[in-house]
Amino acid sequence: MQNPYNFVGVLILAAILLPVVGLGVAWLVRPHKPNPIKKSTYECGIEPIGETWVQFKVSYYIYALIFVVFDVESVFLFPWAVAYNRLPLYAFLEVVIFIAILFFALIYAWRKGALKWL
């Protein structure tokens, strides 16, 4: 039973149990008297205006895009790091080319102002 994934299983189990148990017990014990005022969305006490969903700025979306690209890049570097000692020297050169190309991507994104958050 010393399968390394047991720990992962236990961890997932704990992750699911904690919120479920917390909310579940609260949901069971609290009194249930709904009235319209209580039901309305709370916005610092003043009357909520417009849609609940606020206008979404595009730059957030672009930020997510860039995250995807560089996330995938990092994943690719993982096996290289692990197998570094077994690989001949020019493997290092290949990875340098890989990173260089994506460095261009970074410069492009940065110059085009995609990284500005606000």
Place this chain on the structure above:
Amino acid sequence: MTNFIWLAIAFPLVGVVVNGIFGRKLGRAANGWIAVGTVAAAFVVGVLSFLQVPSLPEHAQIVPLWRWITIGDFEVYLSLLVDPLSMLMTLVVTGVGLLIHIYAIGYMDHDKDVARFFTYLNLFIASMLILVLSDNFLGLYVGWELVGACSYLLIGFWFYKDSAADAGKKAFIVNRVGDFGFALGVFLIWTTFGTLQYTNVFEAAGDKPVAVITAITALLFVGAIGKSAQLPLYVWLPDAMEGPTPVSALIHAATMVTAGVYMIARSNVLYALAPQTSTIVAVVGGVTALFAATIALVQFDLKRVMAYSTISQLGYMVMAVGVGAYASGIFHLVTHAFFKALLFMAAGSVMHAAHDVIDMRRLGGLKAKMPITYWTFVVGGLALAGFPLTAGFFSKDEILAKTFEANIWLYAIGVFTALLTAFYTFRAIFMTFHGKPKDAEVYEHIHENKPVMTVPLVILAGLSIFGGLLGLPGGLGLPNWLDGWLEPVFELKNMFVPAEAVHTGVGTEVGLMALSSTLVILGIVAAWWVYLRKPQIAEKTAQSFAAGYKLLANKYYVDEIYDALFVNPARGLGVFFAKVVDMGVIDMVLVDGTAKSVGYFGRVMSRWQTGYIRNYVVSIFVGAIVIGAYFFLR
């Protein structure tokens, strides 16, 4: 210089391009001189390579140009052949062509469409050179067709004149009939030999069955009949006189019509291996010579007389190559080119001076007014008739000598035709230049032409006299340069056919020459007697042999027979097809039908293109399933 021979073709083509595109802007004079310049350049190239030929290994060199078509094993190379025969022809074509171009500048100076004329003329020279210089039958065929097309364009040059347009059409159609046979011959060569190169075909000719060779040569001869206006496909040549005179001189005297003779001479190996075809060729040649000469007797249009005389002389050449005397055939071709071109141009200068009047009955007594034209015309006439020591005499006599050895009956026809030739030639001379001017109005404004027209006449007259030196009769121990020159081309056939060893003794040679010269002189005197001394004899003989005369006058009603046999039924059939089949069946059912149905399908298909992505996705999905299932269940 020989491997730049393709320049000879390229120069005229340059002329075609320059005159063709920039013609109008350049102005008439420039057009003329550009055309003359290009032909002159071609002539210079021809002469230079002509001089180099003897130094070539066995006198021949193939100049490859580029690889034209490769479809599987059918490889066609465009390459030119430089050898004695092709060089000789090049010189004739470019040399005579040059003189005619110069003459044409004068002749066409008041015509408004000169650019187009010189473009066609240059194109003709280029295509004739392609025909002559090509080293394979396909090149020959291409040249053959191009030359036919040029003759159509040039005959129908004054297309606004109905007669000219009809003549052009007639020439083209009759030529096409001949070309049909020629094309079949080329295909047959290709199927039997697997190649069209002259050298390969002639080397392999020996071991092919004689029947096939006979078939090939017969088919090729059909082409020659069409192109060189032999019986029965000669009808287009007389009508071709509708074209401007330089055209008649160049195409219908010196070059194009001789293509048939050149072709037979070039494929001498095949004809040597097919004796039956050769005899047919000789007989057709002889009969045509006689037939045309008889018609020429009664013609009143000076150019038509010359046309029939060309047919007759071509008959001689065909007879010569028929009996195996290729060298003498070519010799007569060369000399004929000189004096016939001269006669046509002289007739043309008469026409030019008399404002397009060419009917001999209205001309007369021009001797005083046009001395140069008159004397050059006489020299040409003497050469044509075969007066002793002129070029015509030596070449015609050599043919008669060779025919004498081969077939006595053909010799008889040949000699009698020589007599008729002398008669009608001098009939024409006496009626136009001697005697009293019959039409005062025409006569009074006749004047000698400008030097640009007369100088070529004088040059050609010189050639007509000294042309004979090319091939003095070998029998008398005199040097026959031409035989020697053409020997390498024709010696290949000796491998297959033992050269006829028999040589007429010196005595018979002299005897034959004496006989033919007496006949010629007799002919001239008879013509003088009938037309100058007692003009009324002509009318009397005409009445007495009324029937015979009418027959000849109407050219044996050949045109009428052809119309009845071929032309009208063909036109009728055409009308039928046009009306019933074409309108009814094809237009209604097939063409419109398919167009509508295909159009309908088109609209259906484009409606399927709905623009909704989900329809597209479903079709991809279904397609994938169908293909998957297909592969899966295999």
Place this chain on the structure above:
Amino acid sequence: MVPTPYYLLLAAVLFAIGAGGVMLRRNTLVILMCVELMMNAVNLTFVAFSHELNDMTGQVFVFMIMTVAAVEAAIGLAILVELYRLTRSVNIDEFNSLKG
């Protein structure tokens, strides 16, 4: 030890669901998700075969497919955003002005 055909079967079902989804839904985003599902099904097939054949190429291929899936998602959504700005809708059926 779960035998491999189970995985292949499962992958086939998921692929079919994904394909069905692409044909079914009108919202482009959902279609995009379905395509990603199909890609996932293929990944599963590859890993199952790699596990079965005991050869690494399968897993390397899955790596590639994942990056391509990520890139496709990024580009697909970018084009969708551009169209959304023009047409204020992500409903696939509204994108049919090109036809005939």
Place this chain on the structure above:
Amino acid sequence: MVEQIVFFIFTILVLGGGIGVITTKNIYYAALFFSASLSGMAGYFVLLNAGFLAAVQIVVYIGAIAILILFAIMLSRRMMTTKEQQTNRQTWLAAIASFLLFVALLGVVMQVTWPLSAEKHADNVLVLLGMSFLGSYVIPFEVVSVLLLVSLIGAIILARDIQTEEGRE
């Protein structure tokens, strides 16, 4: 025995998620179902001895792509509320077609005699992965970087706001 149960759980996750994506009206829920299905898939990878792939699946697929789709959903928020008919008339056609595909794939899987090979499974998967990446499959490795660059440029050109773009030019 434990493996069968775990396999069963993951199957529920994957297929449930898949069907969920297709059927829910609300696309926000569709995104959630989608993530569930992806996590189930990660579980499978663990079972098939491709641990690193499971990690990559979670990090890249759920962590990046699902989030990206969520961002997109947030961007076109208007769709969230309207409940118009999400599916089109092709429901039946899609169902039949997907079933047919499933049958074809089923047929194939049935025919192959299993198992093909039963050697012991390697343990150092990650090292082998690294070596193959930089060894025989080095061209795909480099072309992937070009692919990522292209996608970044493309995404930025298309998605950038028109105002900012005019401002920058």
Place this chain on the structure above:
Amino acid sequence: MTAIEIPALNFAALLPLFIVVGTGLLVVVLDLFIADKKSLGWLSLFGVILAAIVGNMQQGGAGFDPAFQNVSLLDGYANFFNIIFLSTAALSILVALGYLGRVGLHRGEYYALLLFATSGMMAMGMATDLMVVFIGLETMSIALYVMSALNRHSRPSGEAGIKYFLMGSFASAFLLYGMALTYGATGSTNFSDIGSVLTAGTVAPMAMLGLGLLLVGFAFKVAAVPFQWWTPDVYHGAPTAVTTFMSVGAKAAGFATLMRLLMVSFPAFAVDWQLAIAVLAVLTMTLGNVAALAQKDVKRMLAYSSIAHAGYILVGVAAATTEGIKSVLFYLLIYAFMNIGAFAVVGVLEQKEAIGTKLTEYAGLARKNPWLAMVMALFLFSLTGFPPLAGFWGKLYIFRAAVNADLTWLAVVAVINSGVAAFYYLSVIVQMYMKPAADDAPEILPSTPATRIALAVAGLAVVLIGILPASLVDMVAKGVFG
């Protein structure tokens, strides 16, 4: 675990690819700093030509060992395709230089995307492993999705992008599934290994289905029926400069990989896929030609005509002989010049958005701009297959390959189709030469020098190959079989 030995890497073989990618990177960086986009265009053109020269020089090298163990192979076949791709790229850049400015689309990134797409195609051409094929295909497709959606202000362009994207990803899912099944059946993703396993072993049904699905993926890329629905809409919607590049590049890359795959890895199933491709060919030709008849818009008509041409090329592929491959290579090069020329002319005539591409708007072009009309007529005649021009020889060699592989019925169908095709090509020429110019017709903007060079080069190529087909056939034969 099989130990993976690291191969001696042969970077020299990849030089052309490196040059193209390098130029792309350079253009990306420079675009950030300099405002004049045209110079970027000329820079990328220089890069493409340099790559072509280097590619040719290398190919001659004796003992040219395949690059990268057996993942990709730069042999004669790949090098000939490199020539096609690079010449397409060069001509497309020239057309773009003229066209983009007018449509307000002038961005440096366009040229970078074009170069990266070309590098994707070259990777596909060289690929002998399913993975390289997939990655190359995706790089090319992604770049093309972005390029077709590039015009942010025009809805058709956006729609073209989204349609091409969705259909593309859907079809590549099927392609992947096919690759997975083939990998499962044969245990390797390398073409030659697959081939050897299949010829040796019994016929595995999984490999058959794998081949089927692969065929689906490539049939989509090459726009064969029933997967060609996207082509008319996308070609019509996308900016003309992109359509020019896309219509030739993507198709040629698809054919390059399809043929290498079929001939190297699936000879064992030759009988099966030969019939399948023959059927696809017939469907594609017929639908392409027939649908084109009903078109009112020249650009859309050319899209359908490119589908029809894919059908003709499929005939060559169906022949499944080395002669078939040679004829397809020959045809693709000619098709590249003809098609780019035709689309370039459409580009010159196109005004803002959809004005200027309607058939009626071509009326009387011969009077307004005789040179343009003449060049367009030249391309259309060549597309129909009139004898003296290159198109005729291309079709001739393909039909001959089909007849020699005793698929005579296929050749007959193809000839009939060419007949039908003549109708809609000539209808354009009729509009140009015989119809009077409509007085309200849009005035033609002067074409820039770059487009004129492109038209001249394409026109010259079409005529020259027409007159001297033999020399090009030798080059192809030498190229493919070294």
